[in-house]
Amino acid sequence: RKEVEQDPGPFNVPEGATVAFNCTYSNSASQSFFWYRQDCRKEPKLLMSVYSSGNEDGRFTAQLNRASQYISLLIRDSKLSDSATYLCVVPKASASKIIFGSGTRLSIRP
Amino acid sequence: GAVVSQHPSRVICKSGTSVKIECRSLDFQATTMFWYRQFPKQSLMLMATSNEGSKATYEQGVEKDKFLINHASLTLSTLTVTSAHPEDSSFYICSARAVPASGGIDTQYFGPGTRLTVL
Numbered sequence: 001r002k003e004v005e006q007d008p009g010p011f012n013v014p015e016g017a018t019v020a021f022n023c024t025y026s027n028s029a030s031q032s033f034f035w036y037r038q039d040c041r042k043e044p045k046l047l048m049s050v051y052s053s054g055n056e057d058g059r060f061t062a063q064l065n066r067a068s069q070y071i072s073l074l075i076r077d078s079k080l081s082d083s084a085t086y087l088c089v090v091p092k093a094s095a096s097k098i099i100f101g102s103g104t105r106l107s108i109r110p
Numbered sequence: 111g112a113v114v115s116q117h118p119s120r121v122i123c124k125s126g127t128s129v130k131i132e133c134r135s136l137d138f139q140a141t142t143m144f145w146y147r148q149f150p151k152q153s154l155m156l157m158a159t160s161n162e163g164s165k166a167t168y169e170q171g172v173e174k175d176k177f178l179i180n181h182a183s184l185t186l187s188t189l190t191v192t193s194a195h196p197e198d199s200s201f202y203i204c205s206a207r208a209v210p211a212s213g214g215i216d217t218q219y220f221g222p223g224t225r226l227t228v229l
Contacts, residue, residue, distance in 0.1 A: 043203050043220040087153065098218060102153040
């Protein structure tokens, strides 16, 4: 099993729709998780951190399910500017290294 | 948030030459920096962990003699791709680890990346 797995998509949804995607992780000892956003040919930018059961920031909600070892990202009222690749990130338990998922591509259409 | 810069942003070179990429943390000190490589339509792959004042730690499959890393100060790490070949063409991204003074979870801040094209 990969350390971090994501549905690569692409997800193609209309503007204003709600979209959600998951990320599964293999290390049950992981305590913190992150969602990064990466635009084409740009560096990843931190979107949200998830330490406990979940986190909400405006239209974005991240949830953590420790029993099933997955985190999810929900985007409500999607905007055209939300089109990007969303990377799930899980720190390695014994080091400061982080592991990136392969990313989920999201495309919002007018 | 914290700022990390990379230089150059883009480089095109002939096969066999060496290319140096700099990564700087502009407003914080980073004892640890990371170097990643990203091929088109793929995710970031960690190449090595750069530790200030000590040798870098390379991931499995990454040649340490080909990808030389130097972390001479708390704000600067360099990656040198020696004798570059076309298969080394990629997007190289660095990140710097920021540890909160008050404790808690540290965060990695990414540089804007360097696009290397080897002809």
